[in-house]
Amino acid sequence: MTQLAIYPGSFDPITLGHLSVLQRAAKVFESVELLIVHNPSKKPTFSLAQRVELAKASLAEVGAPSNIKVSTLESGLLVEHAQSLGAKAIIKGFRTASDIEYELPMSQVNRDLSGIETVFLAAEAGFGFVSSSLVREVASLGGDVSKYVTEAVAKALQGVSK
Amino acid sequence: MTQLAIYPGSFDPITLGHLSVLQRAAKVFESVELLIVHNPSKKPTFSLAQRVELAKASLAEVGAPSNIKVSTLESGLLVEHAQSLGAKAIIKGFRTASDIEYELPMSQVNRDLSGIETVFLAAEAGFGFVSSSLVREVASLGGDVSKYVTEAVAKALQGVSK
Amino acid sequence: MTQLAIYPGSFDPITLGHLSVLQRAAKVFESVELLIVHNPSKKPTFSLAQRVELAKASLAEVGAPSNIKVSTLESGLLVEHAQSLGAKAIIKGFRTASDIEYELPMSQVNRDLSGIETVFLAAEAGFGFVSSSLVREVASLGGDVSKYVTEAVAKALQGVSK
Amino acid sequence: MTQLAIYPGSFDPITLGHLSVLQRAAKVFESVELLIVHNPSKKPTFSLAQRVELAKASLAEVGAPSNIKVSTLESGLLVEHAQSLGAKAIIKGFRTASDIEYELPMSQVNRDLSGIETVFLAAEAGFGFVSSSLVREVASLGGDVSKYVTEAVAKALQGVSK
Amino acid sequence: MTQLAIYPGSFDPITLGHLSVLQRAAKVFESVELLIVHNPSKKPTFSLAQRVELAKASLAEVGAPSNIKVSTLESGLLVEHAQSLGAKAIIKGFRTASDIEYELPMSQVNRDLSGIETVFLAAEAGFGFVSSSLVREVASLGGDVSKYVTEAVAKALQGVSK
């Protein structure tokens, strides 16, 4: 069976930082699934369908390898979904020590619930520091975000902030 | 006079991590008061009365020593309440460095206002990483939380998530 | 041209910690502008006009030097405003490592957008740990905040919490 | 080709924390190599040969799976060795945020030099906090370290501290 | 039996930060023992006897309460000494999150070995940031350290740096 890793998140929208983690994970694992999680309490800027479309367009734009798939999780526990796919690991990118501390308890719970490990990949220093929420904030104020997201995402954000 | 320490928090609901801190504090101090604080801005999952009941049931379930009491603070400053009881210290559990940094300013204010010191006790590594909010989230998605809370709390959470 | 640095923030209300950063920055830079930023999503306790008034009264109360000015940013990107003024730097105070980690991505974006650097000044240990939000919380519960704010601000907070 | 990950370190001596990271990595990757690195500047307590023996005895003692191998790196760059083996990833365990911050620059250099990614695995909360150096210190003072190391290692440490 | 807490360290030399922790601990606990630990690998600036003398002189100078005692630990495990005295807790002061992360594993080991808890007390913001080693370094370069140590210690440091 293919060795699969899941990269879950809101991706509202996907950034070059996410794409870097994803492409590097795709060198480590045979197959990686970008899992866009529906979290109604977060009031996303883009719908689940839009986020999938932006992720796919962005992967094409950066020439991502073919062992990366995009899917969604509409409800339920992440690890149950991961188990049903036979995933070997959950991938989490991190930018700072605070990110890691925030993710540690959930990774412990996920291991307890399913035996699936979380592996942490550092954001690449060059553009990894900028989060989706910061990109949205800068775009909404008319700032240029083309250094942090693909053209597809930059264009979509212009539509939002108009 | 008995040397008393106060362990304040939301306890929405109490976890095995809280119970570990509490029982260890009860070995250090002659008397410890679990103080369940009403904070209307937080929109608790369990009412103050339910949280008291769950705390008492949990203490009984783990066989906690008799020098632990449960009480509530419905309004007002924590340190005024602590002073009225003649408390010697406020207890704060912590899991990570971020927890400590978050608590430091309040502990400074509490000392300024009352002269009462805050002592920090590390969460026990075995089950201490999991917070009340994570327990609620996992339970609401149907995940098994019996590793992090007492049976009484696990049962109460099932009632909520149905 | 005068070498100008901008010290942006909500200042809702200004604290002695802010005033310490500001006065120390005024020794380093020829001219410093306290920039009170309007952020409607934060639901401030004091209006922009009140915050300006409290900042000016507080600067007078502590005998701040004349190279400190107070101004406001009602909308738009901070760095565009800073560029229009010919500012050389943005000043950020910090109390803990977490503060720095929180500010780093925005400082990277601000450099990318404008070439303007962010310089970080440590909060002075004596009273720097207490934030505006903690001051508001303590004041709303009737606690004495005179150790953390000027008399003008303490008086204004009493008006709010009544 | 087998998907291989390298887990490098001094392992002076191997602890239950290391063994936990190793066994969990062996569930994620097809094959894992425990690489005991010779670092003369560190003045190890156990020789490279002893550390290999203790690692092998410990793996047997905990019933480690057969896809874990033990090898050594006597000199040269870790990533050149990893490349010669066709490794897909370097594994680093971490206990705290400080550990991660310490490892980040080296992981960046390793990627720059070889394209090989470092994946971080959190120490398991139960026994993961205790390092080799702390185990050595406690053992040298006559303390019981059987909770942190295998019997083989505990016995070897007794020989040292006598 | 008196409720005793141990405050261990090198105290080479004792600083006002240590004295603040000590005096605040003496308000929380019935009795506190400042335990000056001999650690030959650290090559102390002051001998154990000198450090005791400086601690006693400093306690007198700041008017410390009578429930503080000074003693030494020449060899062996700290927790065995603490157990022999019937101590209820070990006290650790901390200045930053890094301090805490450094102390956590040892506090876990101490609990495992003896059941004795470690309680953490935050350094007081006003003068707590300055460590013994920094005081020694500044004094050796001729800098004024009177803001960080008692007169007795300042005088002793002048003798060293001459």
Place this chain on the structure above:
Amino acid sequence: MTQLAIYPGSFDPITLGHLSVLQRAAKVFESVELLIVHNPSKKPTFSLAQRVELAKASLAEVGAPSNIKVSTLESGLLVEHAQSLGAKAIIKGFRTASDIEYELPMSQVNRDLSGIETVFLAAEAGFGFVSSSLVREVASLGGDVSKYVTEAVAKALQGVSK
């Protein structure tokens, strides 16, 4: 008088991370002095004279602006030297939160001794994570360090590691 800032350190050897901090500081301040500090206890790889030469060659190589000077501090307190030059600020670059925590106490002492403030500038994400000591270590093992240092420094490191 010219507004001067001092950027002190070992610079053993200077890296592109240092040069980035230096050039960005030179945009903020009228004049910046790279101060190479002699610290005999650190056993530097390059002599003070060599470090000066490498710094000057590196500044020329990256086309640094003319308001950057190189000088040395052979003995004595940094802040006394800074005062004698009329400096307005000390500059410290930082890569992680741990760096900041390490520097905070010294910055507090420097302010106490002289009134001179320390301003912190974040390392630029692209190449800032790599320290002098890591560069030396990688170079000594034959690794390519040209991504982290100038050609002049890379050449000098080859001479050392042969």
